[in-house]
Amino acid sequence: MSDRPQTPLLDRVHTPADLKAFSDTELRQVADELRAETISAVSETGGHLGAGLGVVELTVALHAVWDAPRDKIVWDVSHQSYPHKILTGRRDRIRTLRQKDGLSGFTKRSESPYDPFGAAHSSTSISASLGFAVARDLNGASETGHGDAIAVIGDGAMSAGMAYEAMNHAGHLGKRLIVILNDNEMSIAPPVGAMSSYLSRLYAEAPFHSLKDVAKGAVSFLPEPFREGARRAKDMIKGMAVGGTLFEALGFSYIGPIDGHDMESLLPVLRTVKARADGPILIHCITKKGKGYAPAEGRPDRGHATAKFDVSSGEQKKAASNAPAYTKVFGQTLVELAEEDSRICAVTAAMPDGTGLNLMAERFPSRCFDVGIAEQHGVTFCAGLAAGGMRPFAAIYSTFLQRGFDQVVHDVAIQRLPVRFAIDRAGLVGADGATHAGSYDVAYLANLPGFTVMAAADEAELKHMVATAAAHDDGPIAFRYPRGEGMGVEMPERGEILEIGKGRMIREGARVAILSYGARLKEVLQAAEALEARGINPTIADARFVKPLDRELILGLARDHEALVTIEEGAIGGFGSHVAQLLAEEGVFDTGLKYRSMVLPDTFIDQASPADMYAVARLNASDIEAKVLDVLGVARMEKRA
Numbered sequence: 001m002s003d004r005p006q007t008p009l010l011d012r013v014h015t016p017a018d019l020k021a022f023s024d025t026e027l028r029q030v031a032d033e034l035r036a037e038t039i040s041a042v043s044e045t046g047g048h049l050g051a052g053l054g055v056v057e058l059t060v061a062l063h064a065v066w067d068a069p070r071d072k073i074v075w076d077v078s079h080q081s082y083p084h085k086i087l088t089g090r091r092d093r094i095r096t097l098r099q100k101d102g103l104s105g106f107t108k109r110s111e112s113p114y115d116p117f118g119a120a121h122s123s124t125s126i127s128a129s130l131g132f133a134v135a136r137d138l139n140g141a142s143e144t145g146h147g148d149a150i151a152v153i154g155d156g157a158m159s160a161g162m163a164y165e166a167m168n169h170a171g172h173l174g175k176r177l178i179v180i181l182n183d184n185e186m187s188i189a190p191p192v193g194a195m196s197s198y199l200s201r202l203y204a205e206a207p208f209h210s211l212k213d214v215a216k217g218a219v220s221f222l223p224e225p226f227r228e229g230a231r232r233a234k235d236m237i238k239g240m241a242v243g244g245t246l247f248e249a250l251g252f253s254y255i256g257p258i259d260g261h262d263m264e265s266l267l268p269v270l271r272t273v274k275a276r277a278d279g280p281i282l283i284h285c286i287t288k289k290g291k292g293y294a295p296a297e298g299r300p301d302r303g304h305a306t307a308k309f310d311v312s313s314g315e316q317k318k319a320a321s322n323a324p325a326y327t328k329v330f331g332q333t334l335v336e337l338a339e340e341d342s343r344i345c346a347v348t349a350a351m352p353d354g355t356g357l358n359l360m361a362e363r364f365p366s367r368c369f370d371v372g373i374a375e376q377h378g379v380t381f382c383a384g385l386a387a388g389g390m391r392p393f394a395a396i397y398s399t400f401l402q403r404g405f406d407q408v409v410h411d412v413a414i415q416r417l418p419v420r421f422a423i424d425r426a427g428l429v430g431a432d433g434a435t436h437a438g439s440y441d442v443a444y445l446a447n448l449p450g451f452t453v454m455a456a457a458d459e460a461e462l463k464h465m466v467a468t469a470a471a472h473d474d475g476p477i478a479f480r481y482p483r484g485e486g487m488g489v490e491m492p493e494r495g496e497i498l499e500i501g502k503g504r505m506i507r508e509g510a511r512v513a514i515l516s517y518g519a520r521l522k523e524v525l526q527a528a529e530a531l532e533a534r535g536i537n538p539t540i541a542d543a544r545f546v547k548p549l550d551r552e553l554i555l556g557l558a559r560d561h562e563a564l565v566t567i568e569e570g571a572i573g574g575f576g577s578h579v580a581q582l583l584a585e586e587g588v589f590d591t592g593l594k595y596r597s598m599v600l601p602d603t604f605i606d607q608a609s610p611a612d613m614y615a616v617a618r619l620n621a622s623d624i625e626a627k628v629l630d631v632l633g634v635a636r637m638e639k640r641a
């Protein structure tokens with residue numbers, strides 16, 4: 001407690017309404033204290049640091065000017081919302097961020113009335129805010145208590161199609177809507193794309209001090225005495241943007257760029273907009289990711305995400321790893337294969353480090369593409385690459401591939417194009433919680449005709465699957481693997497090309513067979529040890545493929561055992577459902593096989609450690625043991641005895 005920063009003014013803020021009592025000078029100090037409190041809290045919890053530090057002044061100014069929760073402040077992605085949480089009645093729990101039973105690392109409707117819209121996937125804020133604005137006008141503001149709708153969206157999030165779809169619609173409707181573009185010239189990695197260059201051009205040649213007048217508002221919103229100077233400065237910016245900004249072409253009034261850390265610019269602009277806006281307005285704020293904390297500002301990712309750390313040195317407290325991370329195994333194997341095959345290329349949607357494609361980008365920059373936060377485009381781009389004779393790998397987290405699903409079906413699967421999907425962060429991911437869980441990819445891919453779908457049980461298997469995918473030109477193929485470290489198994493020199501649709505027997509036993517799909521195998525092996533101590537010796541197999549299923553293996557297990565249990569790190573409708581369908585069609589149930597399918601429960605599981613989340617899902621070793629005992633009737637017999 002003694003290490004905590006002194007925050008005399010912030011201590012007086014229990015709800016945003018308390019900010020109204022402060023002078024502008026005091027608000028400046030509140031921002032400083034809020035920054036210190038954010039750093040202190042994240043040093044204890046770990047989490048998304050840099051983005052929040054970049055919006056501290058903006059957060060104070062927004063809450064000082066508008067009246068949340070009547071006005072709806074919608075944070076895009078919402079990884080930058082920790083300062084907002086501190087100001088909106090959650091300071092007492094801020095040191096539980098991202099932990100089991102603690103605060104979510106993102107905005108969440110069920111957590112607070114000050115979070116009008118939940119997020120974590122990017123680029124949804126303008127659409128949602130437009131919805132609030134239209135609902136306000138349709139219902140009548142006074143009846144619903146809705147006020148303004150304010151979207152705060154980053155320059156990285158602005159690379160996604162949804163943002164433009166929303167602006168296009170908003171410009172057409174012409175409703176009062178405020179969009180704050182928080183431009184820190186960073187995504188997780190440095191941003192890519194023509195739009196990013198365009199935003200840079202909007203301010204590159206004009207220093208902030210000469211733009212202060214413009215920062216005070218779009219010409220028509222300004223009080224008369226300000227107008228002439230502002231008009232001249234605005235014309236200057238317009239000139240730079242060649243005939244008006246893109247945002248103006250989309251029907252928005254454009255204000256900016258303004259220094260998003262300068263309260264003297266922010267407060268008057270926001271107050272003027274609040275007083276005068278009568279249509280869609282975009283305020284372009286320039287900020288610095290990691291602002292005010294040197295260790296974050298100095299990191300290549302500007303402190304995007306961090307483990308717990310020491311505040312004075314910035315040193316992160318990371319546990320030593322015992323095995324290579326799956327992500328690294330994927331990245332390294334891909335580079336090895338790309339050395340030998342010039343058709344191999346790779347695509348990431350703004351996650352070069354997260355997917356391990358940074359390795360590919362370093363070694364083969366011309367064959368590695370960061371498309372920005374644009375999963376839909378990334379998938380169809382891969383389809384085009386494949387149709388053009390390349391061997392593309394789309395490396396996308398399970399949760400983010402959801403956004404490109406129609407492209408997977410329409411552009412890839414129907415055309416039987418050999419796009420390789422490297423699906424990272426499969427299964428429950430921990431601190432990011434339900435929004436980032438990789439729960440659905442098995443279900444949404446395995447029902448697509450012609451798709452080959454695999455899951456890696458360990459890091460050696462992953463290496464084999466990358467090699468298998470590289471060699472597979474007969475339609476689309478996907479392989480999934482979890483977040484974090486592998487199991488520490490011995491690694492092969494080269495990945496082996498697996499026979500499509502063939503699983504592997506791990507050990508032969510009797511009475512019960514456990515058929516694992518993916519990385520729960522480790523838990524299965526642990527459960528088997530416990531079962532052995534009770535005199536039960538289960539057969540264990542690794543299915544490797546959900547599509548095509550290894551019919552011979554599965555029907556053999558069913559024939560030779562009294563009971564069959566499947567397990568996977570995915571939602572209902574995945575591997576277990578496909579096995580059940582096969583067994584049903586083959587009439588296996590008619591002769592009395594006892595069958596159980598262990599899948600993620602039909603609920604969204606809140607953040608915790610992955611092990612705790614799997615405990616909630618009842619997919620850990622002890623749950624597997626219990627399931628086997630139950631299906632064999634041992635538990636019941638023990639109860640009776």
Ligand SMILES: Cc1ncc(C[n+]2csc(CCOP(=O)(O)OP(=O)(O)O)c2C)c(N)n1
Nearest residue numbers: 051120121122154155156157186187188350
């Ligand atoms: C659809 C989707 N794809 C990828 C991500 C991963 N992601 C989270 S934050 C982020 C960068 C966002 O950059 P920006 O909007 O500029 O915010 P900043 O962190 O710079 O404040 C990315 C790529 C995501 N959340 N959603």
Ligand SMILES: CC(=O)[C@@H](O)[C@H](O)COP(=O)(O)O
Nearest residue numbers: 077079120305354425432483
């Ligand atoms: C906010 C967001 O979507 C990313 O920053 C995400 O938290 C990254 O997750 P990993 O840490 O698994 O790469």
Ligand SMILES: [Mg+2]
Nearest residue numbers: 154155156186
């Ligand atoms: Mg950014």
